[in-house]
Amino acid sequence: xxxxxAFLSRLSFDRTRSKVTADPFPVYVTDVCSIHSSDYMTDDNxxxxxxxxxxxxxxxxxxxxxxPFLQDYYFHQILSRKCLEHALSAHLATKLCxxxxxxxxxxxxxxxxxxxxxxxxRRAVRADLRAAxxxxxxxxxxxxxxxxxxxxxxxxxxxxxxxxxTEGRTAAALLLQSRAxxxxxxxxxxxxxxxxxxxxxxATGVVIGETAVVGDxxxxxxxxxxxxxxxxxxxxxxxxxDGVVVGAGTKxxxxxxxxxxxxxxxxxxxxxxVPPSTTAxxxxxxxxxxxxxxxx
Numbered sequence: 001x002x003x004x005x006a007f008l009s010r011l012s013f014d015r016t017r018s019k020v021t022a023d024p025f026p027v028y029v030t031d032v033c034s035i036h037s038s039d040y041m042t043d044d045n046x047x048x049x050x051x052x053x054x055x056x057x058x059x060x061x062x063x064x065x066x067x068p069f070l071q072d073y074y075f076h077q078i079l080s081r082k083c084l085e086h087a088l089s090a091h092l093a094t095k096l097c098x099x100x101x102x103x104x105x106x107x108x109x110x111x112x113x114x115x116x117x118x119x120x121x122r123r124a125v126r127a128d129l130r131a132a133x134x135x136x137x138x139x140x141x142x143x144x145x146x147x148x149x150x151x152x153x154x155x156x157x158x159x160x161x162x163x164x165x166t167e168g169r170t171a172a173a174l175l176l177q178s179r180a181x182x183x184x185x186x187x188x189x190x191x192x193x194x195x196x197x198x199x200x201x202x203a204t205g206v207v208i209g210e211t212a213v214v215g216d217x218x219x220x221x222x223x224x225x226x227x228x229x230x231x232x233x234x235x236x237x238x239x240x241x242d243g244v245v246v247g248a249g250t251k252x253x254x255x256x257x258x259x260x261x262x263x264x265x266x267x268x269x270x271x272x273x274v275p276p277s278t279t280a281x282x283x284x285x286x287x288x289x290x291x292x293x294x295x296x
Contacts, residue, residue: 224250
């Protein structure tokens with residue numbers, strides 16, 4: 001507790017520049033977080049600011065004022081971390097490690113190295129946090145999504161697993177998939193391609209198959225399956241385009257396309273293409289009209 005209080009007294013937040021400074025940090029974290037800061041913000045290399053991370057830090061300090069008993073927890077998870085990637089890799093490692101077999105520190109290093117070398121992942125992480133804040137009425141703060149929303153954590157685990165999969169590190173990727181399935185009850189094959197700004201709302205029971213593709217700004221509720229029919233091989237899973245909303249308990253089976261901006265109602269079973277900006281409901285799914293987008 002004394003260490004935490006001493007750190008908080010040194011932590012400075014410059015509201016005019018939205019920058020947070022604190023020392024000391026491991027050299028490798030400082031180097032990576034500073035070198036890559038421009039990758040997720042802007043092409044301008046001068047005075048780059050990570051607004052998402054700055055917001056999370058400010059929200060964390062606000063929570064501590066309201067709930068002082070959370071001080072040590074927020075310090076360990078967020079306020080002692082140099083950047084979002086550092087905090088995320090440590091948070092996931094604590095969740096996904098295997099006691100006495102794969103220590104959290106070892107897993108943290110694997111995750112951090114994966115996030116650090118992929119600017120697309122870093123952009124996607126921030127887009128996912130914004131998506132939760134902007135599209136989930138229950139999410140008041142990005143810091144709450146970061147700490148407590150297992151859908152967000154499952155997706156970030158998948159992003160690391162997918163990177164490892166594409167690098168040929170199959171065993172490591174499958175380990176992350178397996179642990180995410182056990183810990184978060186979300187099973188996404190490492191080969192599946194997931195866009196940025198994904199919201200997995202509640203998330204329990206979501207299954208996404210090997211050749212599935214999910215576009216940007218998609219919302220998927222709990223109990224959704226993007227699976228195969230069991231009668232085909234090769235490219236056999238759904239293709240979900242940008243801005244689609246998939247309701248709870250929906251099953252989309254086979255290599256079918258769900259068009260941009262479409263909505264699929266809860267409990268639907270989809271075996272055929274759903275055109276863009278169209279609503280589909282029922283079992284089997286039928287088209288009932290045009291959708292007006294996620295904010296309708």
